[in-house]
Amino acid sequence: MKWKSFYMVLIFASIILILSACNSDDESSEEENADGKTNMSVFIAENGEMDLETNSFTEFAEEEFDINFEFQKTGYDSSAAKEKRQISLASGDYADVFFLVDWVDNFAPSEILKYGEQGALLPLNDLIDEHAPNLKEVLEERDEFRKIATAPDGNIYSVPGLEECFHCTWPNKLWINSDWLDELGLDVPATHEELKEVLTAFKEQDPNGNGEQDEIPLSGSAASPNHSVIPILMNGFVYDDAQTRLLVNNGEVSFAANTDEWKEGLEYIHSLYEEGLIDPGAFTQNRDAFIQLGNNADDVILGAAAAQHAWEFIDNDNHPMFDAIEPLQGPNHQYATYNYPVTNSGTFAITNKASEEAQVKAIQLLDYMFTIDGMIRSHIGVEGEDWVEPEEGDVAINEEMEANVKLLFPEDPPNNNWSAAAQYFQPREFRDGQVQAEDIYTDEGFERRLQEATYLYEGKEPEETFPFWGVWYPQDVQDEYSTLETNILDNVEQSSVQFITGELSLEDDWDDYLSGLESLGIDRYIEINQQVYDSYMNQE
Template identity: 25%
Template sequence: MRRKMSGFAAVFIIPALFAIALAACTGGESTRSTGSTSEEQDSTEQTEPLTKITYWVELFPDAAAIMKSYGEVTAWKEIQAKTGVQIEFQHPAQGQLGEQFNLMVASNKLPDVVEYGWNSYPGGARKAIRDKKIIPLNDYLDNAPNLKKLLEDHPEWRKMMSTDDGDIIGFPFIREDVTQQVFLGPAIRKDWLDKLNLAVPTTIDEWYTVLKAFKEQDPNGNGAADEIPILIPAGELAFAGAFGTPNDFYQENNTVKYGPIEPGFKEYLATMNQWYKEGLLDKDFATTDSKMKDAKITGNQVGSTVLFLNGGIGKYMDLMAQSQPEFQIVGTPYPTLNPGAKPVFGYLDNSVTGIFAAVTGSNKNVVGTVKFLDDLYSEEGKLIMNFGKEGETYTLVDGQPKYTDAVLKNPDGLPISQAFRKHIMGATSGPFVQDVRHTEQYTTKPEQKEAMELWSAPAHEKRMPPVSIAVEDSSRYASIMTDINTYKDEMILKFIIGAEPLDKFDEYVKALKGLGIEEALLIQQAGLERYNNR
């Protein structure tokens, strides 16, 4: 690298005078987190150089297809080479993340760092801290100057990465720009629209007109009535939101509501039922998995669906480029009921995603680990995690990092999504800030850029922030919502396919109230108020 990594060096070279002063100032801090009362242990912890950490994290499925460990990723190899810290990655088996996490935290010995959605811990992150499974970072922020500066500059980020008590859960994955929070939305076959001389639909009525044409006018040109006008799951936000009621909790003027019991949701279900009866909605929508969806889209059957920018629009455009050059998928605006209306609901990730690399109560060198992870938030660390190794996976052009062909035109023939997984962490997650310059180079097709703009339009003023359920309510809330979701999902499916008539919607709402949805709303309301007061 062109610039010396002063932050990384600090992990290993702590002047003796500084160590003594630091131990004197913070000797009691580790007591809060680890339960230790030994001043000698605290002093040792502050002065020992960090040489190795154990790190538990899910191996992203795209990465699991080409590697056994994140230790093979160019970015992490570069971090280890520059710091001398050996990272022993531990990955749960594919498809067993939750189960293996629960087994791990039930033990008395945890890895040094666990990267996970800690608010999914039974009782939430607040309970994990009470159980001494993880150590909050509040008392260690002076050892994390890069993260501390980010939180001072972005107080909303601190709210998102804290418990209701104000404890900082761990080192977060942060999306620094709003464009990085938008990566999923409604999409349609533009070449089919052009063939039938139709415009991109914007309202529910316009969608109906387009879907009818896809069904009846043979846009794939094979002479068979095999088109699937739209393929979406039951309760799909992009369409339910048009009726003002998402398939989840939302808030109006700081009052929490539950979409599936609101009158607008009945209107949504009536529309989906009509589309299903007329053959516009895929008859197998309830059982189509990701592989079947791939087959239907690449088999030239699907006219519209909901897609990711890169793992959807980008992927299918690349897959079909040779066999069907005219194949074109574009994003559409989130539909509304009235022409010109601004969409209210849409997909938007939080800038702090909720995945935290937390320092565990089993960690024997908390300060060294904090310093090490904090340097990933420095400009140097950010560059490595997002771009890898200079001269190998990126070069600096006029001071700006540009990916090389090792990433963009992988010599091993890897799809671009897997080439990114092989070399960097910017396309995945981890304890660092996702660089907007990464996103700009990852999302390159005009169709993707236009979709991002369209999908960024919703106002989101009714969106719920990342609230936490109080520890004392967690068991009851989990029990209620398990029953609610099971019944709700079953009934939504029955309403759409016509197995239950919609004149039973009021009975369905009454049943949800009987299962405790009003109590769950009170718990969510309390969580929203605590979040606002963080």
């Protein structure tokens, strides 16, 4: 009965949304207010350091584009923000424009297709052609970005940010306690066997010097795929993208987690676990517990960790002890997990509530954000308060690039930007040119530390990878695919952990595991992904 009631609510909400779309002309906001500016309601996230009503970029945009903003605000709590957005759309009482934060409340691709088909989100193609020359140029020059932004019907209903975060592109890294290596006279491990020798020494030779065997050689967490120990260890045996577990070879999509190489990788990881070299909490703990492990109040007890960056597992004064190491050379490969950091989860959208004038001004505002000057003003802030021009001797994060901007870190941040809600145009060449301190172990040099860590992983992915960040699943298979994806990937993750911990036997239970994947529809999972991969690759 509960499920039946739940689906009735969803059906009712969809009917309301469709009716509101049909009646949008009657319910659109008044085009202009008393001073001649265009009224525009905006759904947007506001962080704790912002006040959007008094924000200097709000004032700048209202003056520059003749807009009068009415904000529908959320915080940065993802669950609460998404719920508020979904309720507004379901009720029909939604804003003219959405400026969302990608990691807070973005539109999932399935939502973009649904709301686009229902008419709530407007196709932006003509508006971009006629009023957004900078965004149009980006779409024309960056094929990957255009594919990501364009729905299967050829329309762009929502625009993602072009945020080419270098260190996010290879997110699964292994960080090791360099102080412990020095203390024990050990070299940085380069292979799986060398890692095993180092972790054994960490466990047995008291590198923290407290006379107790309290060291935890290797840990991670279940909070994020980036914290999983499985990909960083599996990639020497078979490529693990940590997301879909799909492989691509000569354009043919297949599955990694039912191969002999995957089994071989599990055998190796099980051997580490069996000898007490992997923390059992790596497969169960949340991020807070992971950080508490790194921040241990007495002595440092952590030897190595799986994470995108060191602050994800240690945020006290001991973090300089840890350095990233290269992907391990395994018996088959030396792969690094690749993840293009731009996804087809949309953040900017215009709804059928917006007047024609508001539609034009909204796309012009977004177009301004797709320039370097506009990005700096909207996302970073004001020169002299939030950033300054580089001085002689300042060094860019990528030392081969010319320095372009030096960020300031005032104790009391000025209210000058829309922060992540305006993070639309940071191509890698811009990010690489930002000035950072040369001491990578300071707060001011942290981004350089991530850059240097990521150089170790750059280019070590397979020649072909499945572009899970950009493929679109047609609406007629979304429900089926969602079920397949959840069941299969949950089974792979749970079974892998059970094989690693010994709850399942690779010798006795592997065939049953394979049979289980067959019964869950692994062939159909591959078939659908082959179809969307082909569509993505053949998109003009």
